Amino acid sequence: MKGVILRICHLYPELMNIYGDRGNVIALERRCAWRGIRVEVSRLSIGDPLDPTSFDLFFIGGGQDREQMLVCEDLSSEKGAALRQAVEEGAALLSICGGYQLLGKSFLTWTGEYLPGIGLFDAETVGGDTRFIGNVAVRCTLEGAEGILVGFENHSGRTRLGPGCRPLGKVVYGHGNNGVDNTEGCVYRHALGTYLHGSLLPKNPLLADWLILQALRRRYDLEALPPLDDTLEEAAHRAALRLTREERGPLRSLRRLAAR
Amino acid sequence: MDIRLALALAAGKAATAASRRLGLGAGSNFPGKVVLRLHPRATEKIASRLARGCVLVTGTNGKTTTSNLLAAMFRQAGLRPVHNRVGANLISGITAALAQASDLSGKPGGDIGLFEVDEATLPEAVRRLRPGLVIITNLFRDQLDRYGELETLAHKMDSALGEMESGSAVLLNADDPLVACLGASSAASLYYFGIECEEVGEGVLRHAADSKHCRECGSPLDFAVHFFGHMGKYSCPLCGTSRPRPHFIAERVGLKGTLGSTVTLTTPAWKTTLELNIPGLYNVHNLLAAAGGAYLLGLDEEMVRRGVEGYVTAFGRGERLPVEGRNIFLVLSKNPTGFNEVIRTVREEGSDLVVLAALNDRVADGRDVSWIWDVDFEELAPLPRVLVATGTRAWDMALRMKYAGLDPARLEVRENLRDALRTALSRTAEGETVYALTTYTATLELRRLLTRLGAAPGLWEER
Numbered sequence: 001m002k003g004v005i006l007r008i009c010h011l012y013p014e015l016m017n018i019y020g021d022r023g024n025v026i027a028l029e030r031r032c033a034w035r036g037i038r039v040e041v042s043r044l045s046i047g048d049p050l051d052p053t054s055f056d057l058f059f060i061g062g063g064q065d066r067e068q069m070l071v072c073e074d075l076s077s078e079k080g081a082a083l084r085q086a087v088e089e090g091a092a093l094l095s096i097c098g099g100y101q102l103l104g105k106s107f108l109t110w111t112g113e114y115l116p117g118i119g120l121f122d123a124e125t126v127g128g129d130t131r132f133i134g135n136v137a138v139r140c141t142l143e144g145a146e147g148i149l150v151g152f153e154n155h156s157g158r159t160r161l162g163p164g165c166r167p168l169g170k171v172v173y174g175h176g177n178n179g180v181d182n183t184e185g186c187v188y189r190h191a192l193g194t195y196l197h198g199s200l201l202p203k204n205p206l207l208a209d210w211l212i213l214q215a216l217r218r219r220y221d222l223e224a225l226p227p228l229d230d231t232l233e234e235a236a237h238r239a240a241l242r243l244t245r246e247e248r249g250p251l252r253s254l255r256r257l258a259a260r
Numbered sequence: 261m262d263i264r265l266a267l268a269l270a271a272g273k274a275a276t277a278a279s280r281r282l283g284l285g286a287g288s289n290f291p292g293k294v295v296l297r298l299h300p301r302a303t304e305k306i307a308s309r310l311a312r313g314c315v316l317v318t319g320t321n322g323k324t325t326t327s328n329l330l331a332a333m334f335r336q337a338g339l340r341p342v343h344n345r346v347g348a349n350l351i352s353g354i355t356a357a358l359a360q361a362s363d364l365s366g367k368p369g370g371d372i373g374l375f376e377v378d379e380a381t382l383p384e385a386v387r388r389l390r391p392g393l394v395i396i397t398n399l400f401r402d403q404l405d406r407y408g409e410l411e412t413l414a415h416k417m418d419s420a421l422g423e424m425e426s427g428s429a430v431l432l433n434a435d436d437p438l439v440a441c442l443g444a445s446s447a448a449s450l451y452y453f454g455i456e457c458e459e460v461g462e463g464v465l466r467h468a469a470d471s472k473h474c475r476e477c478g479s480p481l482d483f484a485v486h487f488f489g490h491m492g493k494y495s496c497p498l499c500g501t502s503r504p505r506p507h508f509i510a511e512r513v514g515l516k517g518t519l520g521s522t523v524t525l526t527t528p529a530w531k532t533t534l535e536l537n538i539p540g541l542y543n544v545h546n547l548l549a550a551a552g553g554a555y556l557l558g559l560d561e562e563m564v565r566r567g568v569e570g571y572v573t574a575f576g577r578g579e580r581l582p583v584e585g586r587n588i589f590l591v592l593s594k595n596p597t598g599f600n601e602v603i604r605t606v607r608e609e610g611s612d613l614v615v616l617a618a619l620n621d622r623v624a625d626g627r628d629v630s631w632i633w634d635v636d637f638e639e640l641a642p643l644p645r646v647l648v649a650t651g652t653r654a655w656d657m658a659l660r661m662k663y664a665g666l667d668p669a670r671l672e673v674r675e676n677l678r679d680a681l682r683t684a685l686s687r688t689a690e691g692e693t694v695y696a697l698t699t700y701t702a703t704l705e706l707r708r709l710l711t712r713l714g715a716a717p718g719l720w721e722e723r
Contacts, residue, residue: 014472018401018409023633023663030663064409070478134627152628199633202659232662235673236655243621243652 001226005038006215009055011099012063012071013043019154021061021096023199027208028057035226037216046074052086057215062097062197065109072102072115080118087120092215093191096200100185100193101125101157110156121186121193122164125157132156135244136174136196138184141167145210148172150203150240151196159195161186168194173248190214203240205233265305265366268298272359292352295359303351306358306366307373307389310342314373314389315553316382318417319397319439321598322546323349323376325538326397328574329550331374333567337559342370345574349378351385372557379413383420393556394421394448395431395549399438400489401634402595402626414438424448431552433545434506435491441475441501451556453548454506457513460541461485461492476501487541488604489597508552510544517608518578518589525551530561534568538578539591539605542598576703580693583715586685587693590710592703594625596634599697603640606695615640615647615695616684618677618702619657625699629653637664646687648672650680651702677705 010025025041032039044050063071075083083103087093093103100121101107107115110127117125131154138149149169158178161167167177168185176184176195185194192211194200201208209225216222272295279290295302307314317327327343334341344357354375362368377385379399386394396417401410421430426447433439434454443450462485474481474496486492495502511531512524520537523544536547551564573579581588593599606613621629641664649658654675662668674680684694698706710716 017634019628020630020633023630023660026633026663064411066411066473066478152630154628197628197630198656199630202633202663203656232655232659232668232671236659239653239655239675 001036004036004216004220005040006032006057006212007055008039008041009050009058010041010043011058011060012045012067012074013061014045015067015071016061016063016099018062018064019097019152019197020199021197024061024094024096024201024208025059027199027201027205028059028212031205031208031228032212034228037212046070050079050082052082052089052091055086056091056218057211058083058086058091058093060093060095060099060103062099064098068098068102069113069115072107072117075102075118076116084118084120087189087191090190090214090218092211092218093120094201094211095191095193096197097155097195100195101159103191103193104159105162107157120191121188122162123159123186123193124162125159128156128158130156132175132179132195134174135240135247136176136184137172137241137244138169138174138176138196139172140169140207142169142187142192142207142210144213145206147206148237148241149196149200149207150237150244151194151198151200153195153197155195159186164188168192173244198240203233203236205230261365262305265299265302266364268295268302269359269362269364269366271295271298272302272356276356276360289348289350289352289356291359292348292354292356295355296352302366303355303358303388306362306368309366310368310371310373312339312372312557313392314375315393315395315557316375316377316385316389316391317395317397317549317553318377318379318382318385319395319433320379320400320402320595321542322397322549324574325543325546325577326395326549326553327374327376329546329567329571330553332571333550333554333559333564334372334374336563336566336570337554339372340370341372341374342368343374344376349376350381351388354385354389379417382417383423386420386423390425391428393429393431393553394424395553396433396439396442397545397549398433398436398489398491400595400597401631410438414442418442418445421446421448429556431508431549431556432504433491433549434504435487435493435545437475437481437490437494437503440504451508451552452504452506453508453545453552454503455487455491455510455513455541455544455548456506457510458485458493460513460515461487474499474501488601491545508548508555510548513541513544515539515541515608518580518605523547527551527555529555532561532565534565536568537571538573540578540601541604542601543578576698576707579716581710581715583710583713584685585690586688588696588710588715589693590696590698590703590706592700593697594699596631599635602697603636606697607639607643609693609695611643612645613643613695614684614688614692615644615697616680617647617649617657617661618651618680618696618698618706619649619653620651620699620702620705621653622701624701629656632656632660635660637661641665644670646670646672646684648674648680648684648687650674650677651699654680677702678709681706681709
């Protein structure tokens with residue numbers, strides 16, 4: 001795919017990086033490079049201006065409380081508005097965990113701190129007294145990326161979606177958005193939010209390619225991406241799903257007994 | 261004589277004997293649990309009778325090596341440490357070590373307690389053991405699913421130091437901004453260790469760095485030099501907070517790959533050059549922590565020197581074990597910063613290497629393996645002739661290496677550790693080395709496997 005360039009904006013890489021989220025950017029870069037797509041990654045942090053027309057794909061990872069507050073403040077400037085504009089104009093976006101929470105309308109932490117979000121997603125998050133921790137499997141309903149997503153969640157926030165966005169998928173094993181309504185993540189135009197890390201994209205190549213395709217379509221006329229040899233990715237996906245099922249699926253006590 | 265304590269200790273000793281016979285290892289927490297169930301205050305009872313009190317060593321990386329180095333120095337000084345040296349570092353493991361070392365009246369057979377303590381267990385350990393010295397090696401992100409966020413952990417540790425009595429001492433890593441700021445509210449005297457040799461530093465901050473912001477005012481720290489992770493010489497441009505001046509200093513460091521390093525060590529009273537036979541800059545920190553601790557407890561230069569030079573590598577921390585005419589270089593690699601340093605050490609061994617990478621996701625390893633994406637495996641990728649990925653998360657490990665740039669043709673995946681070891685050995689010529697980089701439980705498993713092959717002494721047979 002000569003002459004094709006994907007412009008990625010990695011937001012707050014040194015602050016929002018708690019659970020190996022960098023792996024998502026590595027996956028995007030590699031999967032483009034293997035197809036001969038040139039990738040430019042710009043790393044934007046606190047105080048850096050954001051031009052909404054300069055990027056095709058945005059990524060923001062999760063962070064610890066302190067970092068999340070710094071980022072929340074920075075996003076409340078015109079940067080948040082620029083990010084919303086880019087998504088309205090068709091840019092793709094992936095946000096994980098803490099980043100996902102900040103792109104919603106608000107996050108009220110368990111300790112009572114109120115973090116306003118940029119309102120890209122019609123979603124509100126409230127902190128809980130326990131954390132949802134463990135392997136997750138989600139049936140992804142995103143058009144063009146239907147299938148099972150595997151990952152690991154670790155969050156105290158309970159996120160509820162409003163009518164302005166839809167979930168990324170249904171929880172098969174794990175807790176997802178809030179542990180109650182079986183939804184996980186959210187989708188608005190080509191922007192995704194999710195609690196899954198692992199890293200998410202390397203073991204879920206279908207979703208990685210969906211993001212790359214949507215991002216490129218912003219500037220190029222493309223039907224599909226050339227396929228890659230995903231043997232190893234698929235094996236890793238199968239293995240993770242098997243472990244998740246053993247940990248959280250039915251008959252788990254029996255399985256554990258048998259494993260001894 | 262306290263009958264209840266005697267009963268608890270008898271049961272604990274029986275449990276230890278039984279778990280050894282069953283091959284569960286002497287250091288398992290089970291005997292300690294038995295003792296505590298029968299006598300909840302057994303830990304305090306025995307510890308309070310240690311003539312020279314207790315020393316606690318905690319931090320993310322380096323606990324085992326630091327406390328084993330310190331134990332070696334203690335022995336040179338004629339002390340008899342009671343030591344949880346196999347790394348069972350929760351209250352139950354410490355109690356098991358105390359019970360094993362004492363008679364039925366609760367009189368300990370040693371004169372000083374030397375315990376490595378799990379970071380999250382520090383508050384309880386300080387309350388129960390009333391240590392005269394606490395050493396904190398470093399704080400890195402590790403097992404977020406178990407410990408929670410680093411900030412919360414640092415806060416808990418700081419409160420624990422606040423409970424220490426005046427006359428006691430705390431020895432902190434000056435190069436770690438997250439550790440150096442601890443203990444401000446403690447009645448204990450604060451001491452610091454650090455590296456002053458800037459040539460061993462790196463120009464850039466690694467991806468795995470955790471603490472890059474000033475703990476006082478939140479603005480980004482300026483680093484004059486990075487050693488590894490977020491270790492370095494730093495200062496805050498806004499509020500002026502800076503790295504404390506260390507009392508125990510590595511002035512000159514010459515790294516010699518997997519063989520170790522030459523270190524010129526300075527204390528307030530003396531200066532000496534030592535040959536350290538354990539690899540990597542992280543072990544220079546461990547040496548400083550141990551030597552500083554020894555100094556603060558009144559040991560002299562000769563005892564420190566002899567302790568270091570006669571040091572036998574702690575189990576699985578850079579051990580070289582002979583198997584079938586080949587060597588296994590076994591090194592625990594359990595979190596991003598530790599792993600990066602191991603890779604840096606292995607890189608000095610050249611290329612065309614046989615690497616065995618074992619990634620487990622059991623509770624003691626941390627269930628979440630996302631952290632492998634924070635390791636700079638890109639620097640390992642050009643080295644292997646073959647990389648055998650194994651462990652419960654073998655496929656995650658293999659995938660990480662593919663995305664790090666390793667040709668999939670050089671990748672072998674064997675979920676079973678025994679198969680993985682066979683495959684690695686079969687690809688290694690006589691006299692060559694297999695570099696085994698293993699997470700915590702994988703280190704234990706591989707060590708057990710090698711013991712069965714006759715390559716390594718059993719855990720409780722050492723020394």
